[in-house]
Amino acid sequence: MAPTMTSPSGMTSPSGITNFVINKGNGVKGLSEMGLKRLPKQYIQPLEERISTASFGIKNSEESVPIIDMSNWDDPKVAEAICSAAEKWGFFQLVNHGVPIEVLENVKEATHRFFELPAEEKSKNSKEHLCSNNVRFGTSFSPQAEKALEWKDYLSLFYVSEDEASALWPPACKDEVLEYMKKSEILIKRLLEMLMKRLNVKEIDQEKEGLLMGSMRINLNYYPICPNPELTVGVGRHSDVSTLTVLLQDQIGGLYVRGGTDKKSWIHVPPVKGSLVINIGDALQIMSNGRYKSIEHRVAANGSKNRISVPIFVNPRPSDLISPLPEVLANGEKAVYKQVLYSDYVKHFFRKAHDGKSTIEFAKI
Numbered sequence: 001m002a003p004t005m006t007s008p009s010g011m012t013s014p015s016g017i018t019n020f021v022i023n024k025g026n027g028v029k030g031l032s033e034m035g036l037k038r039l040p041k042q043y044i045q046p047l048e049e050r051i052s053t054a055s056f057g058i059k060n061s062e063e064s065v066p067i068i069d070m071s072n073w074d075d076p077k078v079a080e081a082i083c084s085a086a087e088k089w090g091f092f093q094l095v096n097h098g099v100p101i102e103v104l105e106n107v108k109e110a111t112h113r114f115f116e117l118p119a120e121e122k123s124k125n126s127k128e129h130l131c132s133n134n135v136r137f138g139t140s141f142s143p144q145a146e147k148a149l150e151w152k153d154y155l156s157l158f159y160v161s162e163d164e165a166s167a168l169w170p171p172a173c174k175d176e177v178l179e180y181m182k183k184s185e186i187l188i189k190r191l192l193e194m195l196m197k198r199l200n201v202k203e204i205d206q207e208k209e210g211l212l213m214g215s216m217r218i219n220l221n222y223y224p225i226c227p228n229p230e231l232t233v234g235v236g237r238h239s240d241v242s243t244l245t246v247l248l249q250d251q252i253g254g255l256y257v258r259g260g261t262d263k264k265s266w267i268h269v270p271p272v273k274g275s276l277v278i279n280i281g282d283a284l285q286i287m288s289n290g291r292y293k294s295i296e297h298r299v300a301a302n303g304s305k306n307r308i309s310v311p312i313f314v315n316p317r318p319s320d321l322i323s324p325l326p327e328v329l330a331n332g333e334k335a336v337y338k339q340v341l342y343s344d345y346v347k348h349f350f351r352k353a354h355d356g357k358s359t360i361e362f363a364k365i
């Protein structure tokens with residue numbers, strides 16, 4: 001249902017838009033549903049950040065993110081494909097990954113259910129209305145730091161415990177998100193085992209497990225139909241600050257990653273039914289001393305369809321010190337990154353607007 005406006009004229013001013021979208025919790029979904037004919041000024045990105053979808057759909061098999069079949073996950077060829085993709089692309093898609101398709105369908109449905117709630121209901125999960133930092137309903141990425149806003153609303157859920165999730169996560173999506181997280185855990189452990197083996201880490205003991213996957217954050221992303229998609233972005237250029245990210249996308253498309261032979265092209269990650277997209281994050285780039293790459297990516301806005309995605313960010317714990325692993329440096333390799341407190345790293349990321357691969361400079365020696 002379209003939101004009712006108390007002061008239609010106030011909406012045309014920049015502060016009216018900000019109030020409606022950010023403070024009142026209508027999000028860009030609220031703007032989209034008013035049937036705006038033109039993109040508000042705040043969302044107009046500089047030319048160089050806009051995404052031309054002209055090449056959308058052009059296929060070039062050598063220039064696409066690998067699609068890896070995990071049916072025989074203990075076959076060394078699978079590990080080889082995964083580690084090579086993590087080195088070369090930092091991104092890959094998995095099919096037959098073991099997470100039941102029904103679980104994925106349920107979490108997509110739950111995401112729509114949450115965003116269909118009235119603004120007042122969703123706003124109960126905003127940082128202003130909730131006394132916890134672990135649940136956050138918001139819009140754009142970092143509105144207080146951005147020169148141009150991004151065309152996305154989100155619900156971000158930091159997992160602390162089953163009890164806290166039961167008490168704080170919105171009932172519209174809580175069970176389905178928890179199930180998605182739990183059912184993905186085996187896959188996450190398998191991936192980390194393969195990736196670690198190649199780095200000379202023979203076994204993932206409890207300490208390493210904490211460092212690699214000691215905290216999880218799940219975002220429900222909603223990209224509503226945009227009046228001028230060519231002028232803005234859904235998500236600007238960034239790399240994730242996670243160890244790795246498990247991303248569920250729907251069938252709409254619009255995710256682009258930096259890659260190809262020139263390492264500069266923007267390559268579309270086409271939706272593949274039942275698949276999960278995996279990408280390496282900054283924490284693993286740092287721990288592998290640059291061997292695995294956390295690749296820049298971004299999301300286009302869409303002029304005709306609402307899109308959702310649900311990333312699971314698998315992370316170190318906030319209290320962990322991260323640095324190149326001793327096993328990686330055992331052969332005399334020189335460390336490229338220094339030791340940083342993971343929560344400092346994440347705060348640095350959230351405090352600024354998206355700026356491509358710049359976050360990792362924070363950890364460079």
Ligand SMILES: CC(C)(COP(=O)(O)OP(=O)(O)OC[C@H]1O[C@@H](n2cnc3c(N)ncnc32)[C@H](O)[C@@H]1OP(=O)(O)O)[C@@H](O)C(=O)NCCC(=O)NCCSC(=O)/C=C/c1ccc(O)cc1
Pocket residue numbers: 127133134136140141142156158215217219235236238240241242281313315316317318342343344346347350351
């Ligand atoms: C530092 C954290 C994130 C928050 O701890 P806190 O004690 O609650 O910290 P602060 O209250 O000081 O929050 C710091 C600031 O971070 C920002 N922030 C706090 N969570 C959020 C939040 N989910 N969303 C977007 N700002 C936030 C926010 O600016 C906030 O400031 P403020 O506006 O004053 O509340 C802490 O939970 C922590 O260390 N977590 C480690 C695990 C973790 O969350 N890892 C990040 C994985 S996320 C990832 O890889 C990519 C995410 C991403 C997301 C969107 C994109 O467009 C692209 C990528």
Ligand SMILES: O=C(O)CCC(=O)C(=O)O
Pocket residue numbers: 219221235240247249255297298299308309311
């Ligand atoms: O929506 C997507 O496909 C990707 C979103 C993303 O990059 C993120 O949330 O970090």
Ligand SMILES: [Fe+2]
Pocket residue numbers: 238239240297
């Ligand atoms: Fe991302």
